Amino acid sequence: MKRRDFLKTSAISSSALLAPAFLRAYNPQRLYNSRAERILVVVQLSGGNDGLNTIVPYRNDLYYQQRPSLAIAKEEVLPVSDELGFHPAMSALQSLYDDGLMSIVNNVGYPNPDRSHFRSMDIWHTASRSDEYLSTGWLGRYLDQACIDCEQAHVALEVDDALSLALKGEKRSGFAMSSPAQLKKMTDNRYLQLIADHPHEHEENVAYLYKTLIDTQASADYLASQARVHRSTVDYPATEFGRDLKQIAELITADTDTHIYYVSLTGFDTHAGQQGRQQRLLQQYSEGMKAFMEDLRQNKLINDTLVLTFSEFGRRVSQNASGGTDHGTANNLFLMGGNLRRKGFFNEGPDLTDLDEGDLKYRVDFREVYASILNKWLQADALEVLNGRFAGLPLI
Amino acid sequence: MASSQKQGLLTRFPKEAKITKFYGPKVKDSLNLGGERRDIKPPKGIVVKRTNFGNVDRNSSRKTWTPVYHKSNDMQQIKHLYWRAGFGLSPTAWAERRNWSVQRAVEQLFAEAAKDQSIRNAIAAASGPFENFSEMSQMSKDERRKEARKKITADTADWIQMMADERSSALKHRMMLFWHGHFACRVLQPNLALKQLAVLEEHALGNFRDLVLGIARDPAMIRYLNNQQNRKDSPNENFARELMELFTIGRGNYSERDVKEAARAFTGWSSNLRGEFVFRRFQHDFGSKTFMGKTGNFDGDDIIDMLLARKQTAVFLTRKIYRYFVNDKVDEARVQELAESFYSSGYDIGRLMRNLFSSDWFYAPQNMGTQIKSPIVLLVGMMRTLPTEFRDDRTFLILQKALGQMIFNPPNVAGWPGGQSWIDNSTLMLRLNLPVYLLEAGEANLRPKDALESDSRGGRLRKLDARIDFSRLENWLGAQQPAAAAKELAEYLIVRPVQLPALLAEGLARQSDTARTLPMMLVGVMSLPEYQLC
Incomplete structure (x- = not known):
């Protein structure tokens, strides 16, 4: 791992050929490498996680009035401040919090919030205004900017069968695979391997298809071999999300040429019977994250990694008639890693006396968070990626 | 077809009796085209470096090939026309029309389109489409949502099958698909989806003014763009804005003031519980409006007319x-x-x-053979040309999702961006593997992405449940030498001229089971990246 320190100075898109010659000899990978030493992991909680029952305002009477049967009882909350505490299923996350590996940003959202899952998710993915439709994602545009000459297709990797809008750029896009094995199954089609070398025309779209095929096969081979380099010794929860995180940790530890990972946990759309379902999901999430951060810590990678967790919106302050909550607006968001500027709570919890038709008002625009990550963590130009001026926040 | 399993409101076309020759898929039998299996295991930690991998110009001389167009260019033109104005030709139609003049083919396409009203016929034939609404009101909100989703899935499958049906007008449905992308609309109530399709069908090749007027009164669109909430006292600008930005005149040709004034003109354009358009007088703003420099007591129709008056x-x-x-x-x-x-x-x-x-x-x-097929065009193309029949609605749903184009569920009101945006590593690999899944019963193992309301991601689709009718291709190509037949097949299935890999011919020559020859040939041709273009 020592070479990480040597290479820290290399900027994202600078050619690795600028690295001292002895390093190249030492690690041939670097010849093809263009990644910074910093890793970003994005965790998406799909469906709209109920933030109020995640970080609970357990001293707030309004919270208990609005949620007569759904509020988390004071004595069950895991308190971390005078006002706020974790959902009881999140003791694992609390320990990360106690270790100073977590920042919680409250009241994150955007002006004129949209309560449709798909639209609001698009807004988060594309970093657009709520009245604007973009067909590229914020990480895709980052790739367009920082990675236009990157040789590998897997610089940004989504652990899923399909690629999210967040990772689609104009010229460059991320790479999707649910596992190296599943990906290999698709590229192991022997005929396709032969076709990749088949002579073809110079026509733009023909060439584009062949290039994507060849790149995918190369990445599949590479990722399959990378997946065998390191076996994690940490216990992850035996869930799909746990396996996905373990996969990511193993690839990071193997020093894979990927510096953005994207993973989702879905099922948070709790219109009915929220209690049991959210409890299961939050437990999966926090135990998974605990194992993941522990894994990174053991491999001395925790300072090189930043994890962002978000959901497309929070939920209404008051519960509905079916023991659930309906789509809301502003929500909390988590950052994890060893390099956080403000550990613990970044800002105050939600103000339940100042609502917008029963929904929380946002105080922090999510694009400010993206701007901080782009500028400070990925050393990119947020102005260009976000199509607007967001100064960023002192997060990292 | 077991129509009892189907949920759709549309009755399927009656199928004429036909002999379907079905080759039972051999599960473990993958395409054996010979050749050395490439060593794909690189040493630990080393990047696999392959010739031409990386930043090397992929069009280097070794791999570039300048095509010599087939002597009969007209045949390619016919192919081009039928792919762009439709979804390709069936084997029978190809045999009949490949030597037609373009002019004759264009006439025939428009004559077919003029007669086609399959959606409206199907709606008329379905018994009382709206009785389902009262039936559904007995259910809980959750059940209703699930039921509605199931019906939309079924209606979508029905529409895709209509597009693929040889007896329906390909041009009409291709136009409807275009208009569905243009008037992109996410529809949550199944009856409204059909209603909207009927509007698109009626005016697909008619007058654009009628089409816009129909869409402005379409309950699904009214709901999608919040015109229900557009009231005199609190105007909602969503519909008015998209009408200008995306449906008619385009950005840069109107002001914010125009949006506000147009929104006022559409106040009270709403729909009732039965899914019918209603004009709510008391919510309509009858005051004077100033739109694009003109002042008057305009209503929605006036706004549309003023927009169309602009070149x-x-x-x-x-x-x-x-x-x-x-x-x-x-x-x-x-x-x-x-x-x-x-x-x-x-x-x-x-x-x-x-x-x-x-x-x-x-x-x-x-312009010929240079466009990346949209997922729907790809699927419908396969269904028309082979022909293929998918046997359950879920297959359609999962394929649409995995390939990135879901009917009645566009990414946003701007529709599908199309072109190269259809392609990323996962969609391309799925597209290129589809022939294997279809023809060799290869394991697809597809997982739908968004199951927002359940903890699990929903079931995987392990195999595509499809039935391929090989009889027509067999009659056409059966008597020929495999290598020659493969060449003809490529000419039929791919718009651009391609070279077939030598290994395909070798593999075909070695194939002793004649029943496997045609599927192998099809996989060999349809797996070429050029097949993705039309």
Whole structure:
């Protein structure tokens, strides 16, 4: 791992050929490498996680009035401040919090919030205004900017069968695979391997298809071999999300040429019977994250990694008639890693006396968070990626 | 077809009796085309470096090949026309029409389209489509949502099957698919989806004004763009804005004031519980409005007329049609020329399309076989050309999801961006593997992405449940030598000229089981990246 320190100075898109010659000899990978030493992991909680029952305002009477049967009882909350505490299923996350590996940003959202899952998710993915439709994602545009000459297709990797809008750029896009094995199954089609070398025309779209095929096969081979380099010794929860995180940790530890990972946990759309379902999901999430951060810590990678967790919106302050909550607006968001500027709570919890038709008002625009990550963590130009001026926040 | 398993409101076309020869898939039998298996295990921690991998120009001389067009260019033109104005030809139609003149083919396409009203017929034949609403009111909100989703899935499957049915007009349905992307609308109530389709069908090749007026009164669109909430006291600008930005005149040709005033003109345009358009007088703003420099007591129809009176609307639409039907790269001179006559015809869509398909430049080499098929065009193309029948609605649903185009569920009101955005590593690998899944019963193992309301991601689709009718291809190609047959097949299935890999011929020569020859040949041709283009 020592070479990480040597290479820290290399900027994202600078050619690795600028690295001292002895390093190249030492690690041939670097010849093809263009990644910074910093890793970003994005965790998406799909469906709209109920933030109020995640970080609970357990001293707030309004919270208990609005949620007569759904509020988390004071004595069950895991308190971390005078006002706020974790959902009881999140003791694992609390320990990360106690270790100073977590920042919680409250009241994150955007002006004129949209309560449709798909639209609001698009807004988060594309970093657009709520009245604007973009067909590229914020990480895709980052790739367009920082990675236009990157040789590998897997610089940004989504652990899923399909690629999210967040990772689609104009010229460059991320790479999707649910596992190296599943990906290999698709590229192991022997005929396709032969076709990749088949002579073809110079026509733009023909060439584009062949290039994507060849790149995918190369990445599949590479990722399959990378997946065998390191076996994690940490216990992850035996869930799909746990396996996905373990996969990511193993690839990071193997020093894979990927510096953005994207993973989702879905099922948070709790219109009915929220209690049991959210409890299961939050437990999966926090135990998974605990194992993941522990894994990174053991491999001395925790300072090189930043994890962002978000959901497309929070939920209404008051519960509905079916023991659930309906789509809301502003929500909390988590950052994890060893390099956080403000550990613990970044800002105050939600103000339940100042609502917008029963929904929380946002105080922090999510694009400010993206701007901080782009500028400070990925050393990119947020102005260009976000199509607007967001100064960023002192997060990292 | 076991129609009892289907949920759709549309009754399927009665199928004529036909002999379907079905080769039972052999599960473990994967395409054996010979050749050395490439060593794919690189040493630990080493990047696999392959020739041409990396930043090397992939069009280096070794791999580039300049095609020599087939002698009979007309045949390629026919192929091009039927792919762009439809979804390709069935084997029978190909045999019959490949030597037709373009002019004759264009006439025939429009004659077929004029007769086709399959959606409206199917709706009329279905018994009381709206009785389901009262039935559904007994259910809980959750059950209703699930039931509605199931019905939309089924209706979508029905529409896809109509597109693929040889007896329906390919041009009509291709136009409807275009308009569905243009008037992109996420529909949550199944009855409303059908209603909207009927509007698209009626005016697909008719007058654009009628089409816009129909869409402005369409309950699904009214709900999608929040015109339900557009009331005199609290106007909602969503519909008015998209009407201008995306449906008619395009950005940069109107002011924010115009949006506000237009929104006022559409106040009270709403729909009732039975899914019918209603004009709510008391919510309508009858006051005077100033729109694009004119002042009067305008209503929605006036706004639409004023938008169509601007030539920019004709240009905006024509450019979009050019992108969709001709080439992503727009030739502005052609667009202006077409738009001019579109405008002076009073927005006659049929005439515009006839102009386009009859132009010389439509058949220029740079326009033929250079467009990436949308997922629906890809699927419907397979269904028409092989022909293939998918046997359950879920297969359609999961394929649409995995390939990135779900009918009645566009990414947003701007529709599907199309072109290269259809392709990323996962969608390309799925597209290239589809022939294996279809023809060799290869394991697809697809997982749908968004199951927001359950903890699990929903079941995987392990195999595609499809039935392929090989009989027509067999009759056509059965007597030929495999290598020659493969060449003819490639000429039939792929618009651009391609070279078949030598290994395909070798593999075919070695294949002793004659029943496997045709599937192998099809996989060999349809797995070529060029098959993704039309």
